[in-house]
Amino acid sequence: MGTFSFGSYYPGDGVLYRLDPRVKLLGGIAFLIITLLARTCAALVPPALFVVALYLLARVPAGRAARSVAPLLGIVVVVGILNLFTDHSGATLVQLGPLAISEGSLSSFAFISVRMVIMMCAMSLVTMTTQTLDLTHAVERLLAPLARFGVPAHEIGMMLGIALRFMPQFATELTQTYRAQVSRGARLAGGPLSGVRMLSSVSIPLFASIFRHAETLSAAMDARCYHGEQGRTRMHPLRFAARDAGAAACLVALAIAVVAVSALTSS
Amino acid sequence: MIRCENIVYSYDGATRALDGVKLTIADGEFLCVLGGNGSGKSTLAKHLNALLVPDKGRVTVEGLDTADPEYVYDIRSRVGLVFQNPDDQLVATLVADDVAFGPENLGVAPQDIEAGVARALDAVGLGGFERRETHALSGGQKQRVAIAGVLAMKPHVIVLDEATAMLDPRGRRGLMRAARALHEQGMTVVMITHFMEEAADADRVVVLDQGKIALEGTPAEVLTHADELLGLELDVPPSCALAVALGRGGVAVTPQVDEDAMVAEIARAFTGAAAQGEAPARPAAGEAGGPAATGSSCPAAASAGEVCLALKGVSYSYETSSRERARRSRRRASARRAAWGSDPNEVWALRDVDLTVRQGELLGIAGHTGSGKSTLIQHLNGLIHPTEGTVELFGADLAGRRAAAAAKGRVGIVFQYPEQQLFARTVFEDVAFGPRNLGMSESEVAERVREALDSVGLAFDEVAEKSPFALSGGQQRRCAFAGVIAMRPDVLVLDEPVAGLDPAARREFLDLIARLNEQGLTVIMVSHSMDDLASLADRIVVLNEGRVALEGVPRAVFARAEELERIGLGLPAAERMARRLRAAGVPVGEDVFLTVDELAGALCSLKGVRS
Numbered sequence: 001m002g003t004f005s006f007g008s009y010y011p012g013d014g015v016l017y018r019l020d021p022r023v024k025l026l027g028g029i030a031f032l033i034i035t036l037l038a039r040t041c042a043a044l045v046p047p048a049l050f051v052v053a054l055y056l057l058a059r060v061p062a063g064r065a066a067r068s069v070a071p072l073l074g075i076v077v078v079v080g081i082l083n084l085f086t087d088h089s090g091a092t093l094v095q096l097g098p099l100a101i102s103e104g105s106l107s108s109f110a111f112i113s114v115r116m117v118i119m120m121c122a123m124s125l126v127t128m129t130t131q132t133l134d135l136t137h138a139v140e141r142l143l144a145p146l147a148r149f150g151v152p153a154h155e156i157g158m159m160l161g162i163a164l165r166f167m168p169q170f171a172t173e174l175t176q177t178y179r180a181q182v183s184r185g186a187r188l189a190g191g192p193l194s195g196v197r198m199l200s201s202v203s204i205p206l207f208a209s210i211f212r213h214a215e216t217l218s219a220a221m222d223a224r225c226y227h228g229e230q231g232r233t234r235m236h237p238l239r240f241a242a243r244d245a246g247a248a249a250c251l252v253a254l255a256i257a258v259v260a261v262s263a264l265t266s267s
Numbered sequence: 268m269i270r271c272e273n274i275v276y277s278y279d280g281a282t283r284a285l286d287g288v289k290l291t292i293a294d295g296e297f298l299c300v301l302g303g304n305g306s307g308k309s310t311l312a313k314h315l316n317a318l319l320v321p322d323k324g325r326v327t328v329e330g331l332d333t334a335d336p337e338y339v340y341d342i343r344s345r346v347g348l349v350f351q352n353p354d355d356q357l358v359a360t361l362v363a364d365d366v367a368f369g370p371e372n373l374g375v376a377p378q379d380i381e382a383g384v385a386r387a388l389d390a391v392g393l394g395g396f397e398r399r400e401t402h403a404l405s406g407g408q409k410q411r412v413a414i415a416g417v418l419a420m421k422p423h424v425i426v427l428d429e430a431t432a433m434l435d436p437r438g439r440r441g442l443m444r445a446a447r448a449l450h451e452q453g454m455t456v457v458m459i460t461h462f463m464e465e466a467a468d469a470d471r472v473v474v475l476d477q478g479k480i481a482l483e484g485t486p487a488e489v490l491t492h493a494d495e496l497l498g499l500e501l502d503v504p505p506s507c508a509l510a511v512a513l514g515r516g517g518v519a520v521t522p523q524v525d526e527d528a529m530v531a532e533i534a535r536a537f538t539g540a541a542a543q544g545e546a547p548a549r550p551a552a553g554e555a556g557g558p559a560a561t562g563s564s565c566p567a568a569a570s571a572g573e574v575c576l577a578l579k580g581v582s583y584s585y586e587t588s589s590r591e592r593a594r595r596s597r598r599r600a601s602a603r604r605a606a607w608g609s610d611p612n613e614v615w616a617l618r619d620v621d622l623t624v625r626q627g628e629l630l631g632i633a634g635h636t637g638s639g640k641s642t643l644i645q646h647l648n649g650l651i652h653p654t655e656g657t658v659e660l661f662g663a664d665l666a667g668r669r670a671a672a673a674a675k676g677r678v679g680i681v682f683q684y685p686e687q688q689l690f691a692r693t694v695f696e697d698v699a700f701g702p703r704n705l706g707m708s709e710s711e712v713a714e715r716v717r718e719a720l721d722s723v724g725l726a727f728d729e730v731a732e733k734s735p736f737a738l739s740g741g742q743q744r745r746c747a748f749a750g751v752i753a754m755r756p757d758v759l760v761l762d763e764p765v766a767g768l769d770p771a772a773r774r775e776f777l778d779l780i781a782r783l784n785e786q787g788l789t790v791i792m793v794s795h796s797m798d799d800l801a802s803l804a805d806r807i808v809v810l811n812e813g814r815v816a817l818e819g820v821p822r823a824v825f826a827r828a829e830e831l832e833r834i835g836l837g838l839p840a841a842e843r844m845a846r847r848l849r850a851a852g853v854p855v856g857e858d859v860f861l862t863v864d865e866l867a868g869a870l871c872s873l874k875g876v877r878s
Contacts, residue, residue: 133360165360168402173687179650180688183680184750185704194704201700204690208736213355220356223318223348224369224416225340235367235380 008068010128015243016058017129021138023244027251028126034255035119041111043262044118050254051121058129068124069117076120080113136160141238154229166213170206177205268294269315269346269424269455274324276310284310285321286478292424292457297450299469299486300459303500304740304769307478308459309351312428315457316346329423344373347417351429353409362388362404362412363397369420380419387415391445405636407438411445424455431460433767435636435795437835443468461769463504466490467524474499491522500771505798505840508863509533516871530844533870534851572626575758575789576647576678580656583617583642583813616642618813620656624758624791629784631804631821632793633836639813640793641683644760647791648678661757676705679756683763685747689735694720694746697735701754719753720746722786723779741772748779758789765799777803801825801839801861809834822859841866 016024035047055065089104127135140157147153186198269292276285284307292298292315302308313319314326317333328346331338347369350356359365366384375383388394391411396404401412410430417425427446431439443465450456458465466472472489474482476499482489490496493503493511503511506529510522513533520536523529617639624630634640645651646658649671660677663670679701682688691697698719702712720727723745730738735746744764751759764780765773781803784790794800800807800821807824809817811834817824825831825842837843841860848855848870855873860866 131361133364161360162358165358165401168400169354172402176682177688179645180680180682180685181700183648183650183675183682184701184754185675186700187704197700197703201688201690205688208690209687216350216352216355217358219313219318220348220350220413221358221368223316223343223350224420225343225372226368227340227372231374233371233374233377233380235364235371235377235384237377 008128009131010058010060010064012059012129014058016054016125018241018243019129019247020238020240020244021130021134022142022238023240023247024126024130025135025138025142027247028123030251031122031254032119034251034258035115035122037255037262038115038258039262040265041107041114042265043258044111044114046254046257046261047118047122048114050250051118051125054125055121058125060125060128065121065124065128068128069120072120073117076113076116079116080109083112084109132164133161136164137234137238162217169213170210173209174202174206177202268292268329270325270327271311271314272325272327274314274321274326276314276319276321278310283478285314287324288475288478288480290473290480292455294423295450295453295455297456297468297470298458299466299472300457300475301461301463301466301472301489301501302459302475303461303771305477306475306499308475309428310478311475312348312426312457312459315424315426316348317342318348340373344369344420345422346424346426347414347420347422348426348428349410349413349417349430351432353406353413353433356413357401357409357416360400360402361397362393362399362401365401365412366415366419369416373420383419383421384415387418388412390418390449391415392441405438407434407441410434410438410442414442414445418449422454424457425449426457426459428459429461430458431462431465436837437635439465461501463490463502467504474501486524490524493522500769502770505863506530506844509841509844509867512864512867513870516867516874518871518874526840526844526847530847530851533848534853537853537870537873538851572628572789574623575626575661576622576624577659578620578622578643578646578653578656579659581617581620581622581643581646581653581658582615582655583639583646583651584615584654586614615813617646617653620810620813620815622808622815622818624789626757626789627784627787628805629780629790629792629803631800631807632791632810633795633797633800633807634793634810635795635835638810640810641762642813643810644680644762644791644793647758647760648674648680650680676754677756678758678760679751679754680760681748681751681762681764683766685751686735686740686743689743689747689750692734693732694725694735694738695731697746698749698753701750705754715753715755716749719749722752722783723749724775725749741768741775744768744772744776745779752783756788758791759783760791760793762793763795764792765794765796795836797825797831797837797839801841809836821861825859825861845869 031047035044038044038047055062084101084105085099087105087108088100088102090102092100092102093106094101136157139160140153143151143153143156181198181201186194186201188195188198271288271290273287273289274285275283275287277283286307288307288311300308300311310319314321314333315328317339320326320334326333328342331342333342357365358368363384366387367380370380370383384397385394388396391414393408393411393415396412401409404412413430414425425446431442434442439462446456446458447468458469460466467486467490469486472482472484472486473480474489474496481499482492482495490504491507491510493507496503504524506524506526507522510520510529513520518536520532523532620643632640632643642651646653646665649658649665652666652671658665660670660674663673665671665674689697691700695716698716699712702715707715716731717727720730725742725745730742730746735743738746761780765776768776777799780790780792792800792803804821806819807817807821808815809824809831816834817827817830825838828838828842828846831838838846839861841863845855845860845866853870855866855869858869860869
């Protein structure tokens, strides 16, 4: 367990940690769009420097940052290679039957790979510096304006929060059930019939457990006076501060830089 | 003040879960509600804070009727309810957010919530735990977080609905300590339980049976009605059981709930005679003799059978890389620890464990949660492999893949709460799962299912075609047992087989285990109940922090009271009382007493020698 570490929370303190999670979430999305605005390799320099500066600001060690992004590098490689063979501009360098690698394809391979790595590093940083619970809170608040169109914003946030809370527990229960059934000789390999039996012997107890937990959890929430959003307060209400405005300003400056460099270098 | 006026409640309209309960709970009272499974005690708990509303009769909380929807949240914030399962009732990932959930729902101002959360956590001994993740806490700590979550709503009454049932003794003690502290501060505490020790602390005890109040009074008045309590499928506290056993042996003493009072009472009955004969007391006791007088001087087991399982120098770490292990050891030195409880940062789950199991014996494994018990048993059929050392089953090293696969059929493990692993459409299918995995023919499978159900006391014709989910809790556990027994293992490993059962079901299961062992099955039973181990085991291994701390026949192990005390496991009730009697001058001899009946026998024959 615990091999999947993309953007898992890295405990720390600093201005990035204290930013409003809504700003971080929207800022992350804005950053993705800004990076997509870049048309040339030179235009990727400002976002790259920006991300490096943020990692330094958050004091996330380089090794930890690399480990966090590593699981997704496979996607970068696949997408990059696809591009390697689709762009045919410039002089052809290698010809392998129908597949050709040209100068243009090589530079678009580099461009796309670098751009994706920058984007992943940025998104990973958002989740590394924000507790999942704050993120669900941010989602809830960002969806709140949609409530008048019937989007159950509060309920979605609540459900996300509870799902996150129960995730490690179900993982533990699944391991326990798996071990119990293996002790009774269950094997995945050993014919399709025993495979199916094995899967159902592990999954059905899990579903039974989910229903059991749901029933008592709802009683426990009732007992603690939960009655939806109405009249509910928060221990840590989200409030915008001056630093949030600063973050927005930085992003605007970055967007201008990217567009400007793109315009200057693409001719 | 809570007033229940003849309340009647039925879940299905046919059977009454509560049948005319009349009960008044005074402010500041510590009330204990006792009852077996199905007695209606949890239903009553849910009535106290308007989670359920009576069909007939009325419940009022400080004058507010629970049936009036307008007062629902006033009532629920005044009467806090803590549930049984520590895993079911926490809503948030972080401790502080969970504790804040109630006040947030009540619309408390943010700055007041934060202070309230800190106060509530302090009150349950978890100050400084705000930023911990709830799933990483021990069961007892989770329950205390749940109490804090209720306390943060500033209730006047706190209802603990079997809140200790799923905890180990240490977790239970921590929870009781928190409950007593709250009561001392003036909180009304309603404790719903089937543990008698907990009832002994209460101001008043109410015993429920089939939805009616069967007994009511002070702990002394109620708990000394041994026969009636046994009839209601409840236990009596060991001190009362001793008095009853003495009474049967012709020594009349008044039963006392408190052990110290009981010891004083017995001492009074005996020292009248002992006053003249202080000196010959010791030899007299030696003559009187308990059943096995050589116990304490015999450290080794009476080894009869052939060795079937051998663990040699087994160490196990959940951290597979040695570099990471070293890093964690360093971090552990600086990590902050809980005020009480086990340490999740421990690097080695098991360390240098040597252990042999002989055919036909009943080996008890004792230890706290986190002592390595569960890790140890998973080694026994090759589910996990030691980081260092070897495990051999009938001479075959389980490190080999083939040996590990074969071990699954020969060593059957029944995990904790095995009923949670039931999955099939019918009981037959579920029990047949193991034999089918072993590749048996259908006729053989059917024979084994019948035999297995029979051996756990379930009638094949009655249950085979039923859904396992339709069985009662105790039957479900029997069915899960049968699923392992159907594999005809040579060794049966049981992890806390009676956890979470009520006293009647516990007794039945312990009898079942003893019977299986008598029929020749080798049994390894993991338990943290010293009384269960004392009465059943041939040999006991005590684990502490992943190491074997003590090993030997029960009398030898329990003779080392100081070491057990240091580990925090304590003694069986009989030996505990015997020690106090000795200290009070009653010459019960130097034997180690395993059961209350043994101690009563020794006391009776002592009286016989005297008169």
